[in-house]
Every structure is written in C-alpha cells, then in structure tokens.
Amino acid sequence: MDQKSVIRLSHCDKDIYCFFVPDQCPECGVSFSGKRLEEAPVSVPSPFSNGHKEPCAFLVTSTDVLRDFDGSSDLHTGISNTSGTVYSYTRSGVQRESQGWERCVCVPLVHTHMFSLRSQWDQYLEQFSSAHTWDPASHSFDEESHNCYSFSLMFINCVLATQSKPALSKDEFTRSFVLPRIKRASKYMMLCREISQNHFYIVDSTHRDSGQGPSEDDDSKNK
Structure with missing residues (x-):
C-alpha cells in the first residue's frame, strides 16, 4: 500500500x-x-520509518507489501549500523543491505549521548555477524529457534553485556519494545x-x- x-x-x-x-x-x-x-x-504521524536513516536500531519490516503489518504477513527483523546498513539473518546467512528497509517499525537502541557505544557499534555488529553461529554451513536457519529475531536479540544482549546490563528474554523484549509498535503499525494500516x-x-x-x-x-x- x-x-x-x-x-x-x-x-x-x-x-x-x-x-x-x-x-x-x-x-x-x-x-x-x-x-x-x-x-x-x-x-x-506514521508509525513507519526509513530503516536506512535510523542508525543503531532494531528494525521490523513486512515481507509482503500487499498485507503490510495486517497480522497475517511475515515479518523480518534486522539491526542497523551507524550509517544505515541493515544486518539481518536469512537462510543464506547474514545480509548487509543498504536498501530495502525503507518502511520499518523502528526501536532505537542507542541514545545520542552514548558516544562510546555508538563509536564501537559498527565493530560490534560486524564481529557478531561474522561469527560461525550465523554461517549457514555451520548452523542451519530454523524458523523457531535460529532465525532473524534470535539474531537481532542475541546481538542486543551481547551489547548489553558489554554495558554490564542484564540480558533481555525474548518475551520481555517483545512485550516491552516490539509489540506496542507493531500494534500501532497494524492499527495505522487498518x-x-x-x-x-x-x-x-x-x-x-x-x-x-x-x-x-x-x-x-x-x-x-x-x-
């Protein structure tokens, strides 16, 4: 639409x-x-953002533009670096995309005043994405337990660990940060x-x- x-x-x-x-x-x-x-x-206000203009963010996009956030479309998640390149995990491994995420639900992850974390963000993200865990030859994509969402959340928890902060469970992150934004996007599309x-x-x-x-x-x- x-x-x-x-x-x-x-x-x-x-x-x-x-x-x-x-x-x-x-x-x-x-x-x-x-x-x-x-x-x-x-x-x-639209609940959607251009993911390539949202640095250091968790992003959710719909894989079906005809059923955009209608509750039945498949959703795909990724993490943006400081320049707007989006890293996401697929059956082919980690993708690094500079286009295709122009219509997303965005969860900012780094405050503008967190200069130290922001300066290391790209290095963290690249190192994390290059790990064997995300190599299709080593670990197969699984829709339930090893997918784009687990990739994104595991990276977020790795960053939290560097900040000596507790990890977020899937349910906690979804309930507190993702679901409210998805619901708003769904209502807006309706x-x-x-x-x-x-x-x-x-x-x-x-x-x-x-x-x-x-x-x-x-x-x-x-x-």
Missing part, C-alpha cells in the same frame, strides 16, 4: 480520518470554512485501508491524544 498522509478532523463529536481535507463535514454536511481552532485538521475503501473513517470522539489514530475500543465506523 502506498504511503499517504493521514489527517484527523474533529466535528459533530466525531473524529474524522481522511487523506485530504474535505470542503464539508462528511457526517453532517456543514462547510468547514471558518471552522474553529479545535476543529482544525491535524496530521496523524486506518489507511478503511480510508482507501470508504474515503473516510469516522468514530465517536473520545478526546484521544492527537496522532494516535483509532483506539482499540473504537467500534463505530461510517462507511
């Missing part, structure tokens, strides 16, 4: 999501000219699909924080 900017307007006690600002309210037909400040359109099909997505206004898109409890929709 092509990336479009989602806009939210508030009117008639409704939140109206669309790709363009209509001349009149699709709910009541009143013209939007001379609208009040609280009814002004706001942009809904929102885009609804707008593409029906021009608008309309829900009862609940005075949500701007930019978060529809909540899990939104169940009224205008088609």
